[in-house]
Amino acid sequence: MNRIKEILKKQGRSQIWLAEQIGKSYVVVTNYCNNKSQPSIPTLKKIAKVLDVDIRELLEPTKNN
Template sequence: MLANQIKYVILHLTQSIIEYSMANLNCIKAVLAEKGIMSKWLAKTLKKDPATVSKWCNNHSQPDLYTLARIAEVLDVDIHKLICHTKEE
């Protein structure tokens, strides 16, 4: 019984850590909103599935570095603007 409770706590903490570390790694959604551009336009421009771009915008997955550079290029922003920064940085 205690072993199962410990396993549950470890699993829950691990999942929370992963979710926290994945939270808001990119700011694509904010940059799109700032420029008044829809994610569907970005998907079409990059020749990517709109669902993939949606996952990037919601930080459910991340684009590779090449794609991030392309996003910066088509949005005419510095690539650093697409990466969220914490207060400590």
């Protein structure tokens, strides 16, 4: 599970904007945002760079500390 949609909303950015920034179609980004599919690690890195966040912020934690 990822938090891309949540971070986009926080930053006031759209899925269309993100799709343009990372060179993916709007449909692909929508699927990422709705957790219907997950981006590859290289794509996740690109998304983190474009959104200026640590890549870990894009992911749901799998373990409680």
